[in-house]
Amino acid sequence: MRLQVLLLLTAAGCAVGRSLRKSADKKLLLISFDGFRWDYDQDVDTPNLDQLVVDGVKAKYITPPMLTMTSPSHFTTITGRWVEDHEVVHNMMFNTTTNLKVPHKQTLSRSEWWDTGVPPLWITAQNQGLKTASFFFPGGGANYSGQSVNRVVMEEAGFPDDNETEWQQNIDTVLSWFSQENFNLVTLYYGEPDNVGHAKGPDHPRRKEIIQQIDRTIGYLRTAIHRHQLTDSLDVIITSDHGMTTVKKRPLVDEIVLNKYLNLLKLASFEILDYGGFGVLTPRPGMEQEVFDALSMAPNLTVYKKHEMPASFHLGRSERLPPIVVIADLGFNLNSRFIVYVNKGDHGFHNHHMDMKTIFRAFGPSFKQNFLSEPFDSVHIYPLMCKLLQIQPAPHNGSLSVTEDMLRSGGTRGTGPTVWILLLSLLSRLTVP
Structure with missing residues (x-):
């Protein structure tokens, strides 16, 4: 009987060890396509995005925070805090006393605009032993109480946002961080379809071409995940920061001055x-x-x-x-x-307008398949990401209860608690003389 107990404990220990290793291997890729309105894929042929509906999770739409701007909205996603809490209140860094106004691209590297005492997910994850990286993602280039993201690639001002070859290269780069360097969290940002929405308007044929380019990029991503042998370990969330609407101009309306x-x-x-x-x-x-x-x-x-x-x-x-x-x-x-x-198109309007709503897709081993979620606020993405990474979240305004139905049973791939429950159950049936 003692031998049976010893063998059982040994087996359980091995299982728990594997579970802990799996927990440490949690991998999450967050991708944002700036300005991807919730319905942009409904008037375009998008076979890869359509397949994600079958293979993963789709929300009908998500509501960005007030303000429906790039920096405030992205920081809500990565902190789980409303704008009044994280205080990134504009794309521009400004000072009302000195009349300082720093353009958006320059603001991305100004830590004093982002470091407001609210830690983003990168820092929270790093402080719990995980490796994180940011590729072009707003907020990723700042220091937070002197702490920086483990690896950062910043977008240069004037850099073209629509080069499809570079989009694919960026995917290969971040997936290599997962597969070769064991990163746990990477955030990846694309500046489209925001740029084309501004320049051409949301109804222009060029916007539809960019959506098809995004769709091909999603297809490339899925193939690359398989090539990097990450299919069983990498969860992916695809979302955006705001939508886009057509700007009303003369002679149709009197513009506001x-x-x-x-x-x-x-x-x-x-x-x-x-x-x-x-x-x-x-x-x-x-x-x-x-x-x-x-x-x-x-x-x-x-x-x-x-x-x-x-x-x-x-x-x-x-x-x-x-x-x-x-x-x-x-x-x-x-x-x-x-x-x-x-500009022919713009955002920054009230977030209750459907034109300001945006997308949410997710797939990977932690997510259910063929699951359609009701709409939700983007602030709830943060606790979902903490759950996927198995880390303790910082204080936030979201709720995991909004998104946990998207996850497979238990919501994680680790089996540690299950192993211990099974072990205790078996031990209760044994009598050691």
């Missing part, structure tokens, strides 16, 4: 009002009500005092946002003093 309704030079000390559907102002001392009243008379927009915004915006507690927030009606671009706007 806010200086027609108030003297910005006299009443405002800081403004960002030439950035899609979202704008901010800092009134001069004692003039907040006058600014609010004047903007309330302007057509095709809604003006808010920051601390009176609806709680559902999750913006009102932000310290960085200026006192006055302006949100244009869908498709109306905000202009301050004159119209210099050339």
Whole structure:
């Protein structure tokens, strides 16, 4: 009998050891295609995206946070926090006191804009023994309390976003990090179809061509996963940051020029009002009500005092946002003093508009197959990723209960707890003299 117990303990120990090794081998690839509206694949032939519906999980759509901009939305995904908590409140880094405005691409490397005391998933995972990397992903190039992501590839300003050969090379690069260097988490960012949506508009044939290019890239990804022998170990989440809508212009509409309704030079000390559907102002001392009243008379927009915004915006507690927030009606671009706007499409509008909704796909050994999820907010992706990586999440605003039905039984590939339960059950049946 003692021999039986010894053999049982040895077998259980081996099984637990294998389980722990499996836990350490957790691998997750998060891919973001900037500006991929929730319905962009519905008017294009996309066989690879269609196959993902069969082989994995699809959400009907997901809702980005207010603001529907690249940096705020990506940081919500990677932190699980609302914008008012993580404080990356714009694509541009700005300072309302000095009137500093740093363009989006330059902001990506400015740690003071991103390091707000809210740790992103890369840092949380690294602090629990995992290896992480960021390839072009917003926020990946910053330091957080002096700690950087293990490996970072930054996108150069002016770098073309639509080279399909380079897209495939980027996939091979990040998959080699998994297969050859045992990375656990890699985030990969593509700047399309956002660029073509801005330049041509969401209904232009060129946008459809880019969606087909994305579809071919997904097909290449799946083949490359098999080639790198990652099929049984790598989970993949594919999502985006916001949607896109057609910008309304003359002669169809009268475009918004806010200086027609108030003297910005006299009443405002800081403004960002030439950035899609979202704008901010800092009134001069004692003039907040006058600014609010004047903007309330302007057509095709809604003006808010920051601390009176609806709680559902999750913006009102932000310290960085200026006192006055302006949100244009869908498709109306905000202009301050004159119209210099050339984009055919844009975002930054209220996240309840369907044109601002975006995509979610997932596949891999942890995910169910042929599973259609109801819509959910992007803030809930973070606890799902922590579950897949088997790490303790940092404080966040999401909930695993929203997404856990996507996962196979137990939601993970490890079997440690099951082994111990089986072991205790067997031991209870043995009597050792």
